[in-house]
Amino acid sequence: MTLRPLIGLLGVLVAALNAEFNELVMSTALTDVRGALGISHDPGLWIESVYASGLAFGMALAPWLAVTFTLRRFTLFTVWFTCAVTLAIPFVPDLPMMLGLRALQGLGGGFTIPLLMTTALRVLAPPIRLYGLAAYALTATFSPNVSSSIAAFWTDLVDWRFVFLEALPLGAVASVLVSYGLPQDPPRLERLRQFDWRGALLLAVGAGSLTTLMYHGDHQDWFNSDEVRILAMLCVIAFPLLAVNEWYHPLPLLKLQMLKRRNFAYGVVGLFLFLVVSLSASLVPQTYLASIQGYRALQGHWITLLIALGQFLMLPAVAVLLDREWADARAVTLCGLTLIVTACLGSALVDASWNREQFYVWQSLQMIGQPMVVLPLLMIATNAVQGPAEGPFASALINTTRSLAAPVGTCILELIDRFRGGLHSERLVDQLGQMRFRPELAHGFLPGNAVPISPDGTGAGAVRIAQAVKTQADVLTAADTFLILSSFGLLLALLVLLLPVRTYPPRILFAKH
Incomplete structure (x- = not known):
C-alpha cells in the first residue's frame, strides 16, 4: 500500500475534526455568542436544534453523494462549503440569518463526518484497518472533550468570533491533503436517476422533527404544547414510512437490511448508547463546575482535556491489543464499560465542596475506558461489512444514528434536571x-x-x-445524573453480552476469506 491514500485519509480526518469542532465548540461557547449577538436563551435553543437537524440529514446523504460525485470531489466540496458558511456566521445581522447559516453549517458537518469512515473502509488494507478506525474513533472520544479547551481559549483569551474563524486554517490543510491523497475516480452521475427522493424527504421530516422535539420539548412543557404534539406525530408517521421505503428502494440512502447482521446492529445501537454515556465525562462535569463553583470554560476545561489528550496514547494501545488473535473485542468492551461505570458511580459522590481536582481520578478512568469501548465496537461493526460496495451504506447507518445521540442525550439531561x-x-x-x-x-x-x-x-x-x-x-441533581448515565453503561454492557458474536481483527479475518 502506498503512502498517498493515507495522506488523503489524514485530510479527511482533519476535515471531520473541523466539522466536529464547528458543532461542539459553538455549543460550549453558546452563552458568549448569544450575548454578543443580543440573543436570549429561548431563541438561542434554535441555534443548536437547527444545526442538529442539518447534521442528521447530511449524514444520511453524504455516503450516497460521495459515491455518485466521487469521494475526492465531494470531500473537497464539503470542506469548502462548511468553511464558507462557518466564516459567514460571525457577521450575520439578525437571528433568522443566523439560524439559516447554522442549518447549512450542520448540513456541511453532516456531509463531512461520515466520509471519514467511508474513506477508511476504502483505502485501508486489512493489516492496518484497525488503526484507521482508531482515527475515526477520535471524532467520538477526542473531539467532544477537547472542544471545551478550544472554546475556552477563544472566548476568554481572544474573541468569540474565533470560534468560527478557526475553521479556515483547518479547512485549508484538509483541502491540500485531500487533493493530493484521494484517488481521482470517474463520477457515476447515472445514479442520480435512481436518487431516493421519497427517502430524503421522509428523513428530512423525521430527523428534523425529532431533533427539534428533543431540544424544545422540555421548554414547551412537552405534550401540553400543540407544537410538541405535532412534532411527535410527524415522527410517528415519518419514521415507519422511511423504514418501508428504504427497505424496498433499489438504491436506498440507508440499507436497513444490514441491521439483520448481529454485529452490525450492535455497532449502530452501541455507538448511540456510548455517546449518551460519554456525556458523563464531558458535559455533566462542566455543567456542575459552572453552576456550583462558578467556573468559566477556561477554568474547567482541564478535566476534559485530560481525556482528550489521553486518546492519542490509548487508542493506538487498544488497536495493538485488538490486533491480537487471542483478544476478544467483547471482553475488551466490557472492561472499558466497567471503568466508565465506575467513573460514573465515583462522580455520583459529588458534593458542594468538589472542584475540578476531585474529578481527576474519575476522568482518568473515563480516559482509559472510552477507547476500550468505542474501538472494539467499530471493529465488530465494520467486520460485518461485506466488501467495499457496502462501506458507504455502513457509514450512512452508523453516522445517521450517531447524529441523534446528542439531541437525545441533551433531552435526557433536561428531563433529569426537570x-x-x-x-x-x-x-x-x-x-x-x-x-x-x-x-x-x-x-x-x-x-x-x-x-x-x-x-x-x-x-x-x-x-x-x-x-x-x-x-x-x-x-x-448532578449526582442523580451520573447514576442514570451509569445505567446506560450497564445497558450497553447487557447489549454486549447478548448481541454480538466473536470476531477477529481485520488482518486475520479477511486473510481467511
Whole structure:
C-alpha cells in the first residue's frame, strides 16, 4: 500500500475534526455568542436544534453523494462549503440569518463526518484497518472533550468570533491533503436517476422533527404544547414510512437490511448508547463546575482535556491489543464499560465542596475506558461489512444514528434536571419549612459562615438560604445524573453480552476469506 491514500485519509480526518469542532465548540461557547449577538436563551435553543437537524440529514446523504460525485470531489466540496458558511456566521445581522447559516453549517458537518469512515473502509488494507478506525474513533472520544479547551481559549483569551474563524486554517490543510491523497475516480452521475427522493424527504421530516422535539420539548412543557404534539406525530408517521421505503428502494440512502447482521446492529445501537454515556465525562462535569463553583470554560476545561489528550496514547494501545488473535473485542468492551461505570458511580459522590481536582481520578478512568469501548465496537461493526460496495451504506447507518445521540442525550439531561431537580428543591424547601426557619436548625444548609435570619425569614440570611437550597438541589441533581448515565453503561454492557458474536481483527479475518 502506498503512502498517498493515507495522506488523503489524514485530510479527511482533519476535515471531520473541523466539522466536529464547528458543532461542539459553538455549543460550549453558546452563552458568549448569544450575548454578543443580543440573543436570549429561548431563541438561542434554535441555534443548536437547527444545526442538529442539518447534521442528521447530511449524514444520511453524504455516503450516497460521495459515491455518485466521487469521494475526492465531494470531500473537497464539503470542506469548502462548511468553511464558507462557518466564516459567514460571525457577521450575520439578525437571528433568522443566523439560524439559516447554522442549518447549512450542520448540513456541511453532516456531509463531512461520515466520509471519514467511508474513506477508511476504502483505502485501508486489512493489516492496518484497525488503526484507521482508531482515527475515526477520535471524532467520538477526542473531539467532544477537547472542544471545551478550544472554546475556552477563544472566548476568554481572544474573541468569540474565533470560534468560527478557526475553521479556515483547518479547512485549508484538509483541502491540500485531500487533493493530493484521494484517488481521482470517474463520477457515476447515472445514479442520480435512481436518487431516493421519497427517502430524503421522509428523513428530512423525521430527523428534523425529532431533533427539534428533543431540544424544545422540555421548554414547551412537552405534550401540553400543540407544537410538541405535532412534532411527535410527524415522527410517528415519518419514521415507519422511511423504514418501508428504504427497505424496498433499489438504491436506498440507508440499507436497513444490514441491521439483520448481529454485529452490525450492535455497532449502530452501541455507538448511540456510548455517546449518551460519554456525556458523563464531558458535559455533566462542566455543567456542575459552572453552576456550583462558578467556573468559566477556561477554568474547567482541564478535566476534559485530560481525556482528550489521553486518546492519542490509548487508542493506538487498544488497536495493538485488538490486533491480537487471542483478544476478544467483547471482553475488551466490557472492561472499558466497567471503568466508565465506575467513573460514573465515583462522580455520583459529588458534593458542594468538589472542584475540578476531585474529578481527576474519575476522568482518568473515563480516559482509559472510552477507547476500550468505542474501538472494539467499530471493529465488530465494520467486520460485518461485506466488501467495499457496502462501506458507504455502513457509514450512512452508523453516522445517521450517531447524529441523534446528542439531541437525545441533551433531552435526557433536561428531563433529569426537570424531575429530579424539581424533586430535590421541593424536599429541601419542605425541610426548611418544617424547621420554621430557626437559624440553629437551618445552619446545615448554609455554606461557610451563615448569616442569621430574622424569625419572619427576611434579611440577608434568607438570601443565603435560598442560594444554599439551589446549590444543594443542583449537587443532588448532578449526582442523580451520573447514576442514570451509569445505567446506560450497564445497558450497553447487557447489549454486549447478548448481541454480538466473536470476531477477529481485520488482518486475520479477511486473510481467511
